[in-house]
Amino acid sequence: MHGQKAFLSGNEAVAAGVRLARPHVIAAYPITPQTTVIERLAEMVEDASLKTEYLHVESEHSALSACIGASAVGARTFTATSSQGLLYMAECLHYASGGRFPVVMMNANRSLALPWNIYGDQRDSLSLLDCGWIQAYAEDAQESLDLIIQAYAIAEHPDVLTPLMINLDGFVITHTYELVSLPSQEGVDAFLPPFQTVNKMDLDHPMSLAFTAGPAYNQAFKQLQHQALLSASKVILDIEERFGQFFGRNYSGLIETMHCEDAEFILVTLGSVAGTVRPVVERLRSLGERVGLVRIRYMRPFPDLEIRKALAGAKAVGVLEKDISFGYEGTVFTNVNSALSRSNVKPSRLLNFIGGLGGKDISAADIEHLFLRLKSTDDGETVAFI
């Protein structure tokens, strides 16, 4: 089940994963820093190594609309976007989740205008957290590729039938080259069975698709969406376990923890910045500091139980995110705080560090400073820009 190794950027790893998953339809519109994903896919179609209906659409709104339409005839679909493009899709995001069409999308996390900026932060996807999609956040190219393959198995699972958005930090992941293990096509074919659904246009069983539901019935459909997202928590674990059996790479579910068992001071974060936190944790550990890291891999479904468990022994917790809900606090912080407030896990200090907006660098020295702030008992701002 193991294929070859290749030196790929995050975007190229996504394209490689998409080819292995054999989508019937790809519809996408280019936007920095997503562009090389769909360029590679177009090249694969051109050299006939990928057999798919590749639609060159005129906008992101059309890209996702086309994927929804294709999914509604039972096709496996892929699209990719970023930033303004994701916002332009916003209406269709709800159509896809409400219609239970398991579209898989890659989003290159990028800042939102104004001021205009093409660099990475996570305000684009986090501002659309409530659109009913599963949201995963990758840390590197290998995880991006593996998430694409797992994404179809998760999204198309009968208990889930919900679209899935895989987020890669713009440039830091999308454009960084790494050695990536490519699963074999035979392996992926065996891991990922063809998409089956009753929720489709079928001439033998004609259905009214994308119907209206008035006040008496509408809420029930929303409850079912909520149930499907909650069910995804277990499905993700099952799919990851099966993926490990097939390809030898194991993932840790909705979160990944590092030294949390005995950590007093824990940073919670997501995406590529975890890669900067990790060596800082190791260094501080070598100096005897009891520090730890929680990397959130899925924001929806939200890993509330996992986070409570990981933070159970912490004296102070900092949530570091490239996002701000203007006028309040970071959205990741809101979610972590909510998970803790519904439990008896109460770290004495819970701080929100906002950084990396518009691509602002977060250095190892910055991270070390954040741990110092967690250790200090000074009363500072709960929400602080770094």
Added chain:
Amino acid sequence: MNYPVWQRSFKPPKDLAEYPVGTAFPAGHLVETNASWRSQRPVIDAEKCSSCRICWLLCPDGVIHNTKPEGLEIDYDYCKGCGICAKECRQKAIRMENEGI
């Protein structure tokens, strides 16, 4: 032409498990009526009606049916009572009657 009609035999789902997965269901199912805000109803006077069908053409909700040989028929399950048919009728064959409160 067959029009979708209110399925009086439709039994509402008892719980979430009886709902369809996604928004897909056998076609032609109108499970609810949609006329509750009508304050006046159009009534066709068959004596005056010349069957010109201008009301059938102009009804914005498509609820005037031209399916029976004896004349045009208004589907009061879905008519919103806008009065366009009465306004446009050249024979003055449609009158608007107050709905009971």
